Amino acid sequence: MEGMAELASILILSVFAQWMAWKIKIPAILPLIVIGLALGPGSTYFTANGEKILDGDHIFSGDLLFAFVSISVGVILFEGGLTLKLREIRHQAGVVRNLLFFGPIITLVGGGFAAHYLMGMDYTLSFLFGALIIVSGPTVVTPILRNVRPNIRINNVLKWEGILIDPLGALIAVLVYEFIQTSDFASPSTTGVFKEFFLTVASGMFVGGMAAFFLRWLLQKNRIPSYLRNVMALGMVIFAFTFAEFLAHEAGLMSTTFMGIILANVKVQELKKILSFKEDVSIILISVLFILLSSRIHVEQIEKLGLNALILFGIVILILRPLAVWLSTRNSGFNWREVVFMSWVGPKGIVAAAVASLFALQLTSGERADVNVAQAELILPLTFLMIVGTVILQGATAKPFARLLKVEREEPRGFLIAGANENSRFLAQFLQDQGVDVILADTSKTNQQEARRMGFEVFEGSILSDNVYEELDLNNIGILMAMTSSAEINGLALKYFDEEFGSNKTFRLCSKKEQELPEIEHPPCVLFGGRVDYLNLAQSVRQAKKMTIRDCNNMEDYEQICKEYHSQIIPMFRIHKENLEVIARDLPDFSKGDQLAFIPLHNARTSSKDA
CATH class of the missing domain: 3.40.50.720 (NAD(P)-binding Rossmann-like Domain)
Structure with a gap:
């Protein structure tokens, strides 16, 4: 019963965290992680016996936890693959392309060396950490952009970088991890190492490709009833993950990522419905995973981080990110203010946390004698530090920083x-x-x-x-x-x-009922002075063919226009200094230089009488 209560609590808290994030317009991962840390390691300071109020290990333990996290991450990476459309890469600006090239390299290499020298991690684990913090993701970037509203050039670059870097960064992290898993450091020969490495990569790509084309064939040939298509797609993702794992250990993540990329780039019937369904599934998995995984962190792991971890965090956001943006925007036409702002906004997201948790579970299991478990235990809290730190710091300061740099959009x-x-x-x-x-x-x-x-x-x-x-x-x-x-x-x-x-x-538009009851006062949002409903407007549009524009410097000019048309006009827009203002219930205050855009009102009753 205890495990059931904790699982129910996670589901309820997940929904609450998602709602709270929507309400205050912040990335959902922030309240999810805060709840997990507060009820997990944070609660040990307040409970009588020093135990956690919520502990993911009590719900899923051992292999079951590993299986749940693995499959969940596979589904999340499948979603990431579905966002990677190759035709969009070809048409993106050079800055986005450069960020996708320089960003991963600088973060992987710089983050790897920094983690090695500051945290004392060996090179394999430190470069795995560097690979994990490559990803950003639209789930954290989009809320920041929506809140800040930077100019369109900055917005487009950051938006597309966030979308494309997610599956790309996850793929790089998987490749680095596959290399660690397939490497036999005790063997003097490296031939077997690379053979196993490429076998794992090939197995994942083969299974993912076959699953993608098989699902496409089923959908194209209408072999699946409509009510089962979403469920079948999810089932195929889980099957591809499991079968790839059967062929080669750790090939599952690559198979689901590759499956998503293929489906995103071939014509698939009703792909939008599958996308909508996978978003719902991903929201549930993401919410549960963040609370579950953050609750598993122990106070001792957090205490091990120390000052060097904060220095590492500073290097990532103050040196590596600006360096990548500077190299990517050279000779691109971006001014220094725009470059500085883009350098500041690079939050880490959901895939980083999920993949880091998955890798940490396996690396600390003790199955590999050549892996330093004490160092591997640092990967998860370090990654969560990067996520929480970037989301809080950049999310809170991005708007005033944009205002200071004068890069806000008009x-x-x-x-x-x-x-x-x-x-x-x-x-x-x-x-x-x-x-x-x-x-x-x-x-x-x-x-x-x-x-x-x-x-x-x-x-x-x-x-x-x-x-x-x-x-x-x-x-x-x-x-x-x-x-x-x-x-x-x-x-x-x-x-x-x-x-x-x-x-x-x-x-x-004004409704028909509002038209029939003129004694009822129209709300301010009603278009065109409330003179027409849908049918009246359609009749007038058919007669007018095009918009009429006249100078209208004051109300006298407006009344003169109405007089010319026997008060039978539909005022639509005021053109003021090249800006368009919608005319709603109340007429605007016309001023010198203004123009009125309108069409004559076609009165069906009058026309029929005249005929």
Whole structure:
């Protein structure tokens, strides 16, 4: 019963930590690790018998813990592989490419030598530590970027580095670990060492490749019912991991990583659904792993770190990271302020902790006589020090640092339009002609195809879907216009994006009921003075064909325009010093140099009478 209570506690605390991270906009790993450390080694200072309140070893012990962590890390690395699309690498800027080249080399070599001389670790273990701290990951970088909102050049570089370095860094860490595991240091010949090493690598790549193409074949041929596809994908990942381990010890991690990379780069039916499902699974595994693994750390291990560990931390963030960024941005056009900021932001993430925990479990098991167990025990607390230190320090200081360096992004002017119908496409065309970024979101295939034909970026799915933030790049987007034919969806869209954009930047169409009851006061978010609902607007758009733009320096000019059109206009935008302001319920204060963008209001009843 004790183990059951601890497992239930971990699951409940995991959900609470994820919610708290979302609420205060910080990477989820921070509250997860804090909870694990507080209830694990931290609790020994307060309990009567000096035991931990929560200890992962009481839930999973011995081989069972090793199996759970191994499979969980395999699934997480599969997710990392799914984010690595080769076509995106080819089209990325040289800075990102350089960071993916210089960053791992400098961190691996510099971190390895620093750990060797400062912590007294032998070269194999110190370079394993250097490999583990290569990874960053979108789970820690994205919340920081969303909070700081640096300029678009910095944002793109850090975002893509975070996405691509995760599977790349994990792969390097696996390779270094495979080398340690397959090395026979007592043997005078190195031929057998490299033979086993490449056999492990080849086994992992072979099994991962076969599993990926077999899963693709099953999906393409519709051999799996739709309700089993996500479960089958997860089952194939676990099967690939286990079978690769059967062929060659420690080939499992490489097989799942390679399987993810292949699936990300071949056409796979309903890959988005698999991606969505694996995200849910990964969130559960990541949450449980962080609390579970951080609770396993002992106070004695933390006490062994000492001052040299802090010096090592300083070398990683103040020397190695800036050196990698400086080499990567030479002759790239980035100014010194941008280089300094990118040098400061390089938090370590989930894969580092999970892989470090897995390797530490095996290296401290005593199976290898040539591995110094006392030194191997330092890998896990050192890695957690890097994770907690970078997330707290960089997460807390990135925003004021960006403000000090003046690299914050200007207020985003782009529009996210819910709906890709004819009304939305009409407005999107006008906005695009004004040089404004536009993203349309719709579930209708017909609307999606027509919007793409017109050259718009389209999100295929509901504006209310859980993965909209992950799949859409909203860094240039600051305004929402809910333009669907459903008043309910429009209202929910505003609630969904109020926190992201602000309530004064989210707008919706007037509903039919609001049109029929003019005595009800419209809310401030209603578009175009509340003059039209979806159908009225569609009729007017069909008649107008294009937007009308007139000078409007004051209210007298506006009233004159209304008089010319017999008060039958739909005011849409105020153009003020090349900036677009959406006209909602209340008219703006027009000033000198302003222009009004509008279309004539097509009154169906009047037209039919005239006919």
